Amino acid sequence: MRLLYATETGTAAELSQLVAEHFAKYISHLKVLELCDYDQTQLPLEDIVLFIISTTGDGEVYSDMRNFWRFLLLKNLPAHSLSQVQYAVFGLGDSSYLRFNAAARKLDKRLQHLGARPLLPIKLGDEQERNGLEGALQDWLVQLTDKLQLEEVRMNPSTDGVFYYYRVKESLQSVKSTSIDKWNAGECCSSQQFFWEAKVISNQLLVEEDCEHEVRQISLNIENSSITYKPGDVVYIYPKNSVAEVGKLIKMMGYNPKQVLEVERLNDIAPVLNLSCPCTLESLVASQFDLYALPRRTFFRKLAKFAKDSEERDRLLYFSTSEGADDFRHCRPCIEDLIQFLPPLRPRPFSIASSPTYHSGTLQVCVSIVKYQDCFGFWRQGVCSSFLKRSKCGDVIPVFVKRGSLKFPQVTDKKPCIMIGPGTGVAPFRSYLWECFAHHRYIVTQDSCRILFFGFAHCIF
Ligand SMILES: Cc1cc2nc3c(=O)[nH]c(=O)nc-3n(C[C@H](O)[C@H](O)[C@H](O)COP(=O)(O)OP(=O)(O)OC[C@H]3O[C@@H](n4cnc5c(N)ncnc54)[C@H](O)[C@@H]3O)c2cc1C
Numbered sequence: 001m002r003l004l005y006a007t008e009t010g011t012a013a014e015l016s017q018l019v020a021e022h023f024a025k026y027i028s029h030l031k032v033l034e035l036c037d038y039d040q041t042q043l044p045l046e047d048i049v050l051f052i053i054s055t056t057g058d059g060e061v062y063s064d065m066r067n068f069w070r071f072l073l074l075k076n077l078p079a080h081s082l083s084q085v086q087y088a089v090f091g092l093g094d095s096s097y098l099r100f101n102a103a104a105r106k107l108d109k110r111l112q113h114l115g116a117r118p119l120l121p122i123k124l125g126d127e128q129e130r131n132g133l134e135g136a137l138q139d140w141l142v143q144l145t146d147k148l149q150l151e152e153v154r155m156n157p158s159t160d161g162v163f164y165y166y167r168v169k170e171s172l173q174s175v176k177s178t179s180i181d182k183w184n185a186g187e188c189c190s191s192q193q194f195f196w197e198a199k200v201i202s203n204q205l206l207v208e209e210d211c212e213h214e215v216r217q218i219s220l221n222i223e224n225s226s227i228t229y230k231p232g233d234v235v236y237i238y239p240k241n242s243v244a245e246v247g248k249l250i251k252m253m254g255y256n257p258k259q260v261l262e263v264e265r266l267n268d269i270a271p272v273l274n275l276s277c278p279c280t281l282e283s284l285v286a287s288q289f290d291l292y293a294l295p296r297r298t299f300f301r302k303l304a305k306f307a308k309d310s311e312e313r314d315r316l317l318y319f320s321t322s323e324g325a326d327d328f329r330h331c332r333p334c335i336e337d338l339i340q341f342l343p344p345l346r347p348r349p350f351s352i353a354s355s356p357t358y359h360s361g362t363l364q365v366c367v368s369i370v371k372y373q374d375c376f377g378f379w380r381q382g383v384c385s386s387f388l389k390r391s392k393c394g395d396v397i398p399v400f401v402k403r404g405s406l407k408f409p410q411v412t413d414k415k416p417c418i419m420i421g422p423g424t425g426v427a428p429f430r431s432y433l434w435e436c437f438a439h440h441r442y443i444v445t446q447d448s449c450r451i452l453f454f455g456f457a458h459c460i461f
Pocket residue numbers: 009234239292293294348349350351352365366367368369370371372373374381382383384385386424425427
């Protein structure tokens with residue numbers, strides 16, 4: 001059985017982990033791959049394939065899924081070429097978009113055209129639903145397990161409900177730098193995406209000092225990278241947690257921040273480590289785990305296994321069935337157990353606001369700093385936007401660029417173009433307008449007209 005997923009911002013990858021954890025109780029041979037890493041010509045030979053597919057852009061298939069999609073659309077593919085294959089599709093989408101779950105629905109339809117046999121009707125996860133995507137996924141898993149008539153067995157790596165992604169050993173070696181401000185990254189974040197180290201050139205406030213909503217422009221030097229980009233493209237930025245937040249968590253858990261660790265990935269679905277080992281515990285937590293992510297229900301269920309206080313355990317189990325969060329001071333898993341279920345720190349996408357020609361060698365983003373009060377009254381900050389806010393000239397930030405779904409007319413195209421980009425949504429249009437300017441030194445002439453509508457809810461840039 002194989003699980004293939006397509007993700008733009010990481011949610012489908014996280015849900016795929018939950019599916020793998022679920023099936024680890026039953027079978028030992030579930031192979032999980034991102035669609036862009038899968039050799040699509042093998043599809044007709046598969047037995048059972050599960051798809052976890054998100055929809056992005058304007059109802060489009062996710063960019064790294066395009067090769068797979070092109071293969072499925074090949075005209076010379078016989079009508080029953082997938083008749084050996086049984087499959088099930090789980091879609092990730094948001095019903096507030098016009099083309100709800102379009103990518104998953106297109107895939108399901110095409111698989112059936114090619115003779116593949118659905119194990120279940122397609123399941124459309126909806127971010128707007130009260131139980132969210134995870135609730136829909138749990139229902140789907142129950143139905144799927146039933147359909148496959150799987151018998152529960154106890155086997156590694158799933159023991160007592162904790163799925164082990166990493167093996168952690170204390171190390172006596174010293175590490176080159178224990179500073180958690182040093183990015184100690186490896187070379188690639190997935191088999192497809194190589195990241196580059198970009199240097200911060202400037203970090204500029206774009207709104208008035210007293211504006212309640214902070215927006216900043218971050219300029220990065222990319223001269224020493226092979227990054228190329230076009231207007232409409234998106235840069236993914238790897239953040240780090242703040243020193244203060246890392247310190248708070250480690251202190252609360254009673255760990256030693258300078259403890260040197262060897263961390264080994266145990267399987268392919270374990271998120272790739274963003275730093276080389278051995279590393280200190282503080283640098284691991286700073287660069288690997290999202291301390292502000294909304295916890296998934298499974299997080300509470302897993303944490304409950306480590307609760308020494310029965311009241312806390314009951315509360316955690318309660319939270320695993322509905323939403324919630326609290327301070328569980330007596331719940332102290334060891335480091336190895338804890339890192340199995342802390343949510344991974346994922347790179348965040350930002351629309352590129354600069355022009356590849358006019359701002360040659362530079363990449364700019366326009367960042368709205370996320371800060372809000374949660375339901376308990378605590379002030380929370382967005383991990384990546386606050387990381388960028390803290391960044392100083394000369395800091396090195398790991399980034400990679402992906403083609404965006406927004407496509408612009410050629411700079412030479414004379415058709416009129418109306419653009420609407422409120423707030424930081426103006427970024428790709430700024431990129432395009434500077435690109436036009438770099439080529440022609442004009443944006444508006446008698447025969448080419450480009451109009452941008454821009455607004456900002458708080459105060460003027
Ligand atoms: C294609 C694309 C392009 C993008 N381009 C830009 C861009 O140009 N500029 C830009 O600033 N951003 C852009 N974003 C958004 C950006 O990727 C990040 O999501 C954003 O910066 C927040 O990341 P963060 O790490 O700071 O916040 P996170 O740590 O990820 O926190 C965000 C989470 O905090 C919670 N939250 C936030 N506000 C509240 C609230 N008021 N109440 C309760 N919970 C809340 C929500 O759960 C939210 O998901 C883009 C996103 C996409 C998908």
